[in-house]
Amino acid sequence: MRNKDTASAEAEIVFEKKRERRRLLAGLPFERKIEIIVELQKAAAAIRKDPRHMVWPL
Amino acid sequence: MENALIVVKEMMQSGIIGPIAIGGGIAATYYIEPVLTYDLDIFFIPIEDGLDVLGPIYRYVGKRGFPLQAEAIMIEGFPVQFIPAYNELVREAVWNAVDLEYRSVKAPVVRAEYLAAIAVQTGRSKDRERVARLLEGEVVNRSVFDEILKKHGLSEKWRKIEGISHEK
Known part of the structure; x- marks a missing residue:
């Protein structure tokens, strides 16, 4: 049976990987970040179309 | 977005609105990881104080044929939301903006602080x-x-x- 310390350490590894990914994304050129926003908008539209939320025409 | 920024800067240069600064999700994206957002939020300082601070903007975009879509104005096909600087903190944020560059355009953006x-x-x-x-x-x-x-x-x-x- 895993103890709490092991679970906590494993969770911290996961959280650190997420932080690292955010750091990498933050370091991208601004123009690329805007392109990623458009990708996020397309992904959201694929799940549910909302007329109030249009995908940007870049 | 580049063309929308050009038009917004033209509005400022023409005296339709005072100083501007990009805020909201796009400003956050400039500093950190991209965040899902749907509008270009523009804080602006009105040329004249009063009840109708958005009036000059609506008249201008009306003449240019930019349609409205909910709270946003579709400028060159891009949704822009104009937010009058509604208190001293936001006014100060606009005055202390720094420049970002997007493709060929420079535009002020609210500082991270x-x-x-x-x-x-x-x-x-x-x-x-x-x-x-x-x-x-x-x-x-x-x-x-x-x-x-x-x-x-x-x-x-x-x-x-x-x-x-x-x-x-």
Whole structure:
């Protein structure tokens, strides 16, 4: 049976990987970040179309 | 977005609106990881104070044929939301904006410290998340941020938000 310390350490590894990914994304050129926003908008539209939320025409 | 920024700058240069600064999700994206957003939020200082600060904008975009879509104006096909600087903190944020560059256009953007302070002031859960991300991203000068909070009476509110964050 895993103890709490092991679970906590494993969770911290996961959280650190997420932080690292955010750091990498933050370091991208601004123009690329805007392109990623458009990708996020397309992904959201694929799940549910909302007329109030249009995908940007870049 | 490039063409929309050009038009917004033309509006400023033509005296339709005063100084501007990009805020909201696009401003946050400039500093940290991309955030899902759908509008270009433009804080602006009105040329004249009064009840109808958006009037000159609507008249201008009407003449240029830019349609409205909900709260946004579709400028060159891009949704732009004009937000009059509604208190001293936001006005100060506009005056202290820095330039960002997007393709061939330079435009003012709210500094990270002011973006975080405005988020503290607004206080929704997504704003608290934004402050956390800005601080985690180490893009906020903490002493400048603390000074801004102190000046605008937000230090206590920030302490409460920090307290909630540490409890999680």
